[in-house]
Amino acid sequence: MPSRSDITYFGAGPALLPTDVLEEAAKALLNYHDTGLGIAEHSHRSQLAADVINQAKADLASCLDIPDDYEILFMHGGGTGQFSATAYNLVGAWVTRKQQEISGGIQGDPTDPKATQQLKEAVDNNLKIDYLITGGWSQKAAAEGERLFGSEHVNIAADSRETNGGKFGTIPDESTWKLSKDAALVYFCSNETVDGVEFPAFPKSLLPGPDGKGPIVVADMSSNILTQKISVENFSAIFFGAQKNLGPAGITVVVIKRSFLPPITSQPSARLMRQLGLPIPPIIFQYETIAKNNSLYNTLSIFDVYIIGQVLAKLLRTYPDKVEGQQAMSDKKARLVYDAIDAFPEIYKVIPSKAVRSRVNICFRVTKGDDIEAAERAFLEEGIAQGLTGLKGHRSLGGIRASNYNSVPLEGAEKLAKFIRAFATS
Known part of the structure; x- marks a missing residue:
């Protein structure tokens, strides 16, 4: 049974939440600010809620x-x-x-x-x-x-x-x-x-x-x-x-x-x-x-x-330049993944036009071999074995979708890019 630290989740939503935020939220659910009540139990009309x-x-x-x-x-x-x-x-x-x-x-x-x-x-x-x-x-x-x-x-x-x-x-x-x-x-x-x-x-x-x-x-x-x-x-x-x-x-x-x-x-x-x-x-x-x-x-x-507030507070602590710092990180992670995909045009095909590729939802097909569906099943299964989950494309489109949301760490994007390259050459 894998632990939370073993998994990098690329699901399109609900998405991964920062572990430290969830740990604090777990405490808040039981006893918020030493009130004896969890935050979900306090009245929405209270000053605390406001x-x-x-x-x-x-x-x-x-x-x-x-x-x-x-x-x-x-x-x-x-x-x-x-x-x-x-x-x-x-x-x-x-x-x-x-x-x-x-x-x-x-x-x-x-x-x-x-x-x-x-x-x-x-x-x-x-x-x-x-x-x-x-x-x-x-x-x-x-x-x-x-x-x-x-x-x-x-x-x-x-x-x-x-x-x-x-x-x-x-x-x-x-x-x-x-x-x-x-x-x-x-x-x-x-x-x-x-x-x-x-x-x-x-x-x-x-x-x-x-x-x-x-x-x-x-x-x-x-x-x-x-x-x-x-x-x-x-x-x-x-x-x-x-x-x-x-x-x-x-x-x-x-x-x-x-x-x-x-x-x-x-x-x-x-x-x-x-x-x-x-x-x-x-x-x-x-x-x-x-x-x-x-x-x-x-x-x-x-x-x-409350969780929204904790995520925002974490972003402000992490990036003194606020969303500009987060953008630089999002762009860096997206480049890592797209560069790995583009390095093997005979194995992978990005679904949208290059001019409008999403930095956030990276959608592509695995064209390795004659059977695309079989190749994509193998990609997903091998990815899960390496702790890369949530990569299956939307049911209406199929293929692979890696959602590069803010909570996906740089190490997760690096791990995915490495796997994409390894799968292409295996």
Whole structure:
């Protein structure tokens, strides 16, 4: 029976957590700060819980250099829940803006039939949600937008399958994107875990103009958050599940510009949204409600937030330059693995195009011999024998997937690279 130290886990999520963080968490589960109660037993309404939340928020803001005009929310529902939540909330914000335009900048009377009719015409003719489809997760996000709002309101601004033989593995050139003029949001998945595709940089066509205005950009960064420095101010909202680089499954983090969190009284009423033929979010997916209650509108898992806080504190201790230091390490580990794969082009084939290879989810096929499936089974079995686990590719794609999350140590990447080379020459 292998011990924890014998295993290097490359699973796509839930991912490996730092051993020292888990050891401290085990103590906290039994007796947190000598209170006689474990952290999972304390009330989420207690000052202790508020302190855990506030410290985690402060450390995340420090790690990512989040500007002061952004709010951090801890929510449930995973990244999949945010496919709905971002659309609900930002379509609501779009309706509010149109309502104010119609009423000359003053909050209109929702009972005025003429104003409501004008607003409904604006919704019917102009409301669009834009999606850049580059893999399985962005495909699911677009499908959810269409399910909630109808195909007439969803604009697929780009789909990599259209220029890649019906398969994912590339990002279409920005010159081909068909962005809407005034979209409620433009969604993209920064890193596709299934297909191993990562945006190499923030898209130039989505950057704010000289006046500071630009598209309302929403990014799913569930798998590559905290692996690279980002300019948060380029985004209207970012969301990410905790279970890749931040903590256990169960908490989803939303970083959103506060201008999209007006008082509840200035949001479109449920009645108005129904008159417009638009859905309204469940209350636990309503951003301004979560923000107003410091993520405690409903019972939040404080234990999960505690682990998030411990992971962030460890990152800050390890890298004085914060996420830039972590990025250098992530890049170094990825280079080790890709260099080993690329050294044997007759044995291995990386699935996505080289220009968009993910640093975080390294997806490849083993083409050694005539039977690819048999070769990949042998690769996985020999890897497990050496303590390299979690390497099986996603069920929809097959092959091998090495997830290079922050908790994978440099020694683990070195061990995998060595095994890749040894397997090729055996």
